[in-house]
Amino acid sequence: MERMEVLRLYDHHSDEVYRLAYSYLMNRHDAQDIVQEVFLRLLEKNHSIKTESEDAFLARITINCCKDLLRKNKHRQYIPLDNVDIPSKTDFQDQEEIMHALMKIAPQYRIVIYLYYYVGYRPSEMAKILKLTESGVSMRMTRARRQLKLLLGEEAFNESFL
Template sequence: MNRDDLIEIMDQHTEHLLRIAYCYVMDLHAAEDIVQEVFIKFYRNQHNYEERGEIKAYLAKMTVNRSKDYLRSWNYRKVQLQSKFSLHAERRNLDGLVMRDEQQMIGEAILALPLKQREVLVHFYFNEMTIAEIANTVSIPESTVKTRLTRGRELLRNELSGIVWEVLLNE
């Protein structure tokens, strides 16, 4: 694989991989770093890649694994601790009357779910992956994907149940 091939692969898959990484780490800068590391690792170890399947799934799996590594890292825990202190100070300064768009509310509710449920919901609805593709990407059985989808939907339904939706009022 030459440089031009790598650039073409990056152009095709960067946005998709960024979405995956962001859904895990919930930080755009960290997600960008993760995707960059994935492409570097792919380029350096391209001789290990066997074209048995689709490159998109291979890169997605690498991104998921790197994202999980990041979540286990000391750097992530340190950033989380620092952000908790700064968010607490920011919340006191807000007047509490900030309006949110309904899509933003749904997105925040999804990102608030536990990682196991969040990852399958994001892959299923936003990345439009099948249950088999999700199982392959996350390295879990299909039955586990189905269970996590069901539990994730239930948690999401409970989280969003008390909200009056403007869209429904205007119909």
């Protein structure tokens, strides 16, 4: 689709796309991202839309984008702020020691530890992201844990990662 046509559609329908995305996701920031995604998809693909069916076509794309986002974020856990414990000073010291140890290991090992423990990805998801096999991700996890165990010591490693 041509750029001018997409800009015209954006001017006429961006508010409707936003409202639909917001009603689906109940999150203002995600809805704004969906608006951008919808119109970027129109720019990338060669769609021909009849003027009388613009609303329905954009609604279908919006709903599909919302479903994709929800599917992508399904594995993430959200904790209400009321349930979050305020960490003590010793918690920060422990985290600082772990972060220093992480910075000492090789980047290919650091990334798998980060994606697994901090972001919450499963090895199969990490394999797709890193363009590796699952066994390659598992091997990097094993090597990273071994290096961290050496840097942190057996006891500190077990407290932090097991």
